Amino acid sequence: MIEFANPWALYAFAVLIPVIILYMLRPKPKELHVPSLMFIVGMEQRRHFRSFLRKIIRDPLLILQIIALSLLVLAIADPFYTTMEVKRINENVVIVMDISASMQAGNPTRFEQAKENARSIVDDLGEGDKISIVLAENIPYVALKEGTKLEANSIIENLFPKATPTGIGGAILLGADLIKDSTVEKKIYVLSDFSSYEGIDPRAAQKTAFANSISVSFIKVGSAGDNVGIISLRSGRSQIGCFIEILVKNYASENKTIVANLMLDGQNVDSLEKVVKPGSAEVFPLSSQCSGLEHDAVASLSLKDALSVDNTAYAIIPAIIETDILLIRERDSELYVKYALESLPGVNLDESYPPIYPNDYSGYDVVVFQNAKSQNVLAGTFPTLKRFVERGGKLVILGFEGLMDVPPAEINGILPITPISMSSYEGNPSRLFDHQILKDVEIEDVLLKKYVYADPNNGTITLADISGSSIIAIADVGMGKVVYVGIYPNGNWSDFHLKPSFPVFWNNLLAWFNKDKSIGESNNFKTGDRMPLGVNQSARVKTPSGEIIEGTDIILDEVGFYSIEGSSFRGAASLQNEEESDVSYTIDVGSADVSEGYKKENVEEKTKKELFIFLAVAALVMIAIEWFYYKGRGSL
Amino acid sequence: MIDLEFIKQLKTLDLLAKKKIISSYAGGQRSLRQGRGIEPVDHREYFPGDDLRFVDWKVYGKTEKLFVKRFEEEKSLTTHILVDASNSMKFGSGKRTKFDFASMLALGFAYLVTRENEKFALSTYSNQLKDTLQPKRGRSHFFKAVDLLNSQELGGLTNLEHVSEKYANMIRSRSLCVVISDFLEPIDSIKKGLFRLAKKSKNLLVIQVLDPMEKILNWQGDIKLYDLETNEVKKIFFTPAMRREYAVRFIAHLERVRGVCDDVDADFFSTTSNEPVFDIFFQITHLTKRGHAK
Numbered sequence: 009m010i011e012f013a014n015p016w017a018l019y020a021f022a023v024l025i026p027v028i029i030l031y032m033l034r035p036k037p038k039e040l041h042v043p044s045l046m047f048i049v050g051m052e053q054r055r056h057f058r059s060f061l062r063k064i065i066r067d068p069l070l071i072l073q074i075i076a077l078s079l080l081v082l083a084i085a086d087p088f089y090t091t092m093e094v095k096r097i098n099e100n101v102v103i104v105m106d107i108s109a110s111m112q113a114g115n116p117t118r119f120e121q122a123k124e125n126a127r128s129i130v131d132d133l134g135e136g137d138k139i140s141i142v143l144a145e146n147i148p149y150v151a152l153k154e155g156t157k158l159e160a161n162s163i164i165e166n167l168f169p170k171a172t173p174t175g176i177g178g179a180i181l182l183g184a185d186l187i188k189d190s191t192v193e194k195k196i197y198v199l200s201d202f203s204s205y206e207g208i209d210p211r212a213a214q215k216t217a218f219a220n221s222i223s224v225s226f227i228k229v230g231s232a233g234d235n236v237g238i239i240s241l242r243s244g245r246s247q248i249g250c251f252i253e254i255l256v257k258n259y260a261s262e263n264k265t266i267v268a269n270l271m272l273d274g275q276n277v278d279s280l281e282k283v284v285k286p287g288s289a290e291v292f293p294l295s296s297q298c299s300g301l302e303h304d305a306v307a308s309l310s311l312k313d314a315l316s317v318d319n320t321a322y323a324i325i326p327a328i329i330e331t332d333i334l335l336i337r338e339r340d341s342e343l344y345v346k347y348a349l350e351s352l353p354g355v356n357l358d359e360s361y362p363p364i365y366p367n368d369y370s371g372y373d374v375v376v377f378q379n380a381k382s383q384n385v386l387a388g389t390f391p392t393l394k395r396f397v398e399r400g401g402k403l404v405i406l407g408f409e410g411l412m413d414v415p416p417a418e419i420n421g422i423l424p425i426t427p428i429s430m431s432s433y434e435g436n437p438s439r440l441f442d443h444q445i446l447k448d449v450e451i452e453d454v455l456l457k458k459y460v461y462a463d464p465n466n467g468t469i470t471l472a473d474i475s476g477s478s479i480i481a482i483a484d485v486g487m488g489k490v491v492y493v494g495i496y497p498n499g500n501w502s503d504f505h506l507k508p509s510f511p512v513f514w515n516n517l518l519a520w521f522n523k524d525k526s527i528g529e530s531n532n533f534k535t536g537d538r539m540p541l542g543v544n545q546s547a548r549v550k551t552p553s554g555e556i557i558e559g560t561d562i563i564l565d566e567v568g569f570y571s572i573e574g575s576s577f578r579g580a581a582s583l584q585n586e587e588e589s590d591v592s593y594t595i596d597v598g599s600a601d602v603s604e605g606y607k608k609e610n611v612e613e614k615t616k617k618e619l620f621i622f623l624a625v626a627a628l629v630m631i632a633i634e635w636f637y638y639k640g641r642g643s644l
Numbered sequence: 645m646i647d648l649e650f651i652k653q654l655k656t657l658d659l660l661a662k663k664k665i666i667s668s669y670a671g672g673q674r675s676l677r678q679g680r681g682i683e684p685v686d687h688r689e690y691f692p693g694d695d696l697r698f699v700d701w702k703v704y705g706k707t708e709k710l711f712v713k714r715f716e717e718e719k720s721l722t723t724h725i726l727v728d729a730s731n732s733m734k735f736g737s738g739k740r741t742k743f744d745f746a747s748m749l750a751l752g753f754a755y756l757v758t759r760e761n762e763k764f765a766l767s768t769y770s771n772q773l774k775d776t777l778q779p780k781r782g783r784s785h786f787f788k789a790v791d792l793l794n795s796q797e798l799g800g801l802t803n804l805e806h807v808s809e810k811y812a813n814m815i816r817s818r819s820l821c822v823v824i825s826d827f828l829e830p831i832d833s834i835k836k837g838l839f840r841l842a843k844k845s846k847n848l849l850v851i852q853v854l855d856p857m858e859k860i861l862n863w864q865g866d867i868k869l870y871d872l873e874t875n876e877v878k879k880i881f882f883t884p885a886m887r888r889e890y891a892v893r894f895i896a897h898l899e900r901v902r903g904v905c906d907d908v909d910a911d912f913f914s915t916t917s918n919e920p921v922f923d924i925f926f927q928i929t930h931l932t933k934r935g936h937a938k
Binding site (some may be wrong): 035036037038039040041042043044045046047048049640 | 731732733734735742826828829830855858861863865866867868869870871872873874876878879880885886890893894897
């Protein structure tokens, strides 16, 4: 609807009346006789087009003047109209992109849909707006801080989903932290499938951001899909060789017949078929004979489902580490420790029977002092062992009865504990630390009937105790380690030696001793874990995709095998995440706040559009045309 | 109307000048053409078929050989004057029309020819021959010409091509042909007419008479134009730009007429009716032929 700022100016249209009257009162043409019209007739033929127009527009000059005057009058009346226009406010926007494993689901993938939405968000922003991009892995990080549209589009274009869990809440808080001090409109768009999250609850993060005047929009991408995935993995060596045990869960609503295959160093070595019920998980044990060298094991499921990244699990079965062990025990003593050690791979076991002791222990990696009668404990036995440990040797001392009789001077500085007395108080030990030595060892189930009551020395770490007495304790002595095991393998003392945990305990103990031979505790990881590097130690790590990453803190965000340049250590990472594999599930982030895909929210406001300039310019153009017309016919 | 003052002025032209004028067209030098005449030039031996009347019997008596006399051809000159009497010649923005001016020029030539006791013929034409005085000499013939031009009714279109076709038959001997017109007709007609007249006459003099107004068309604004010849009516808003274009087209036509005259070896002279007629006549007679045509 056109309105006028100066409507009174419209009265000026009356000026057109005298103009028209003036034109109507034009004098009759002069009548003249000429000898010949031959030259004028010729001229008229050439101007036929103009005269044709003239027939249509009887007097172009009159029309030009009427138009020019009308435009001038309208311009003075200052017409305008109002329209609803999108309000543009400068914004500081953070796009939180979920790049977790579940975003690989679907075709096109959820991640592609998220990128499409992210591009739309960026496209709708103005040139003056600032854009940040936060990537929500399990540990979120900033890919772009307050960049331009061009930079944002470039980064979005080069993003790829990872195989990690997602930390949406942490990413929202990180994004909020980036823009909280901005003075313009602050917005966070979260692009995710919302299948799972780790760490901070996204709703809580949203409220925290809101407290900083930051609006958080959850934009859901992708749709539910059927999936079957490996949610857990265990690998290692058994009596028959190498094994990998995978736990496969069926998220679909129907039975799935699943074939699991094991590849060892690229060769198919085992296969197993099972039916997995909907919502259930089944263990697929796969194994094969293998050498004592390091092996790459890959367990894969033969199927096509919504998410492929969880259909394969990777494991490194480490090489057997040769360990030379000397077991010192009375000849007629219990054989449980001997058998446990002998059962471990890579163990070369020698025995020594007190009072005979080797003069030099340097040929051994580990010395296990099971027991010795009081009279067989010779002076200098423990100081010799102390020197062995101080040079880097490992010593395990069991809490045997004769220990109470060893002069304190003899054992001073070598034992992690100080024996106090013999105790016959029955009970179960308590685990004080989740130490590697006690991993998978059900120490709490062990029944202790008799033991040496011992106090821990300074610098000693007690891993398990009973009634305040250290039962399992460790200590560093010089460059070596000493482990005190206060559970003696005798039926009158305990039942530990009869438990399945007993060989596991010795295995863990040796693994802990041998961990110095590698830089990590284990070779196998879940995606999202950190590569085990030394503190502040930078390394160049080759990822499964072939990329070389250098840093002190490297997150394993791809599934597959990793290697460190200049080191023999290798690692394997698999998803093993029950929540990420469940692509049909959506976490509750408040349905009202979640939109399906990005939709631009336009705030419209009334805008006054003035027409003065256009009319004034048009009037000037008309006057110019009139001038040219006059000039053209030679009147000027 | 013919201005008698002009006739008086013609008398002031001295004899030498008159002779010069006429000789520039009639010769003034001996003709190399041999034929019938009065003055014998030489003799040659008789050949069968020669006219026996030209045998010189006196020479035969002395030499007993037949010789015939050879004579210089007679030098009499007839002047043919053609005056355009179409409607377009009625036009005159001043005190006289183009036809008045053209008539005085025609009488000027007739007067001089009469003073030389030569023959002249006078015809008026439009798209056809209108009135014609046959070639004769003498004062009474001159006055007939004055009467004819004074009483001439103007009318009709101009068509020199058609008129020349008719008039060319009247030109029998070596002659001077003078055509006086505004030449406001298609160039093709002018070209064919002048070609025909030039072919029949020994000399052709072309005089264009225009009105100063029609050269400039000094008008502007809404005008209703009437064509004097065709009675065609044109309503037009006449602008200076159109005037300039008209002038260009007018001059182009004039130049084409001049080009035709050059092609037929005719003298061309263009004048306007507001000029002093005696001065113009004097210029024509002194500058044309070996001189410089305007």
